[in-house]
Amino acid sequence: MIKYIIRRMIYMIPILLGVNVITFILFFMVNTPDDMARMQLGNKNVTPAAIERWKASKGYDKPLFFDSSKQFPENISESLFYNQTKKLVRFDFGLSDGGRDINYDITTRMYPSLAIAIPSLILGLLANISFALIIVFFKDSYIERWGTIICILLMSISGLFYIIAGQYLFGKLWKLVPISGYLPGINAVYFVALPVMIAIISGIGSGVRWYRSLLLEEYFKPYAITARAKGLSDLQVLKRHLLPNAMIPIVTSIVAILPLLFMGSLLTESFFGIPGLGSYTIDAISQQDFAIIRVMVFIGTLLYMLGLMMTDIVYTWVDPRIRLS
């Protein structure tokens, strides 16, 4: 097992390197440090000297990949690519283009993100699975028919509408919860309730449909037919036979997204003014702060790879037939 994990970690290295190359190309080659300097200093009336000074202060004045004026170890270690990669690998993210400490921002903004993401995941999962079970239990009835129709209707509405409508109804019209903002501690409940509810509702359409299809896939397997033929009631078959087997893909897919919960939800957080990592990313995008975006891409990738690895490990745990090799 440990051997497998180590091998997976080694396998992660080239992928992280590849991601790093992609982001490097996007941020330093398509869009050169000169452009960045000009944007940060204001587009017009920037002297070349000011650009050079800005680049030197950020360390962006080095050559991109290779410094041909120097000898072997220095010619690579003095390049921008090497230095940027080294910083990311050490988790030393430095300062954002706006001058804030990225490491500090990330560690403080993580908790509000989790305060939204964890309840949405757990409650959403409960809601999705129970609705899917109801729909499968009442198979071939008007409940199934209308259930699937409602799912498709809910799925076809953009998440933005749910958020705007929810804020309008609960925040502005009925004044049940504050429209936006966040407080740490137990008071966070007031601010978190609406975003969580909206996250659940906007995910329920596609979620229920997916879980329903997983359950239906098991529904016609020989073991389920045998169980029904033995005289077990539909409820028992559903509870004892179908659900545990359908749980395998459900659990593994959840494990895959578990690490990504740290990243927060972009839309929900920025709409509700929650100071999490999602709104942090959105702010960085709207302020065109490339330093932050680069770090978020790196962390996101790392967490995604972690999720994949955890999925594989959990697979062997929930489904003993699978052996890691």
Place this chain on the structure above:
Amino acid sequence: MLYLVKPIFLATDAFIWLFAVMLTITVYKIKRQPNLCKKWSVLLQSKLYNTCLVTLVFFCIVALTDSIHFREPISETHNTKIVYSNEVKSLFDSLVTPLGIVKEQSYSKPFATHNLNKSYEKDSAGNYISFYNHLKINEKNEPSIGELGYEFTIKWFKWAFISLAVLSLYILFKERNQVWHRRIPNYLTTLKKSGVLHSIITAIILFTIFACLINISSCYHVFGTSKIGEDVLYQTMKSIRTGIIIGTITTIFSLPIAIIMGICSGYFGKTIDDIIQYIYTTISAIPGILLISAAVLSLQVWLGRHANWFSSMEESADMRLLMICFILGITGWTSLCRLLRGETLKIREMDYITAAKTLGVSNSSILYKHILPNVMHIVLIITVIDFSSLVLAEAVLSYIGVGVDPSTMSWGNMINSARLEMAREPAIWWSLAAAFVFMFSLVLAANIFADGVRAAFDPREKNNAGAS
């Protein structure tokens, strides 16, 4: 005059028409293959899926007519040289003419006769007086809805009668080897059996709604007006083009990469497989929205640097739209590629592939003739499923600020501005409502149709249905 207009060629126009041509060729090819023809006819005989397809086609027609751009000559010409107006219009604009021409001062409610906000003016005594300005669109004549409806019904029946007469003459001629009184019933039965009758009825209903909206728009703003006084119905109808373009052109970019990479990776295995797997794992490892926004931001800087490449605002906005499609395509091919690889791995071991190999058929020939047709159902299913999510993604991207140009009319931009409008007192809800109605109907039709396509073409679905 129409023949004097100066055509304007935008990049997205070319791509969307290219897509339309490709689609037509595909339909033509499917018609010649009996096995595919059968599947499609089963799909289209279902009333629900038929309705959805017709709705989608209707939206596409709107988008296509909105993709022919030109500049009209200004009526007062100097000397003999024709002067063209700076405004780029599309064929769609001319078709829906009363719509979108009259611009108001600012917000007005749906079917309103006056502005929402008061105007202030100094009277002769020097005091400010406030009043609600009359809307320009119905200042002169203000027919009631009943009058408009009456007019419209008469017009509708006139056209219905003419087209019915033409249609019956056509049928009488086409079925000429039948007894004359059996001709029309016979033809209708065949139409009904193939589901075409249902499509025609749906098309008529859709067209009636459309024509009705346009008709009312000559005297009222059906969905009110926006902040700058533009008709919201016009905005949301122009947004159809943006949505459809994002949904279709993206697939032009992503499909070739996904198909070639997917089947090559599955078929050749070894090093090629390793390389391709590495590429798509790397791309899919980056959180999608971050990769897209990073790419769009870089591109924005790049476009800013080359602002002089584009002669007009429309062209640079259009280039941005095309680039967003390109980025969505480049980042979105991985899931399809993975599926195709898996399917090709399965097909590769089939007997007919071994037979072809032993007979000395070349690799490219095997890939094109044996593997590609057998994975096409996956391509079709995924493309149709992705369409709706792309339309939805456009709205989210515009909200984040990495979407289409703010000057391009799109549902994302409408929702984005509606967010602040909802916070006003009284809330400006009509802009959001209009975007909701149109976006919802397009996405819903696409989603239901995707379900139908999956049911018809996915072999796994058939097993489920068969067992039940």
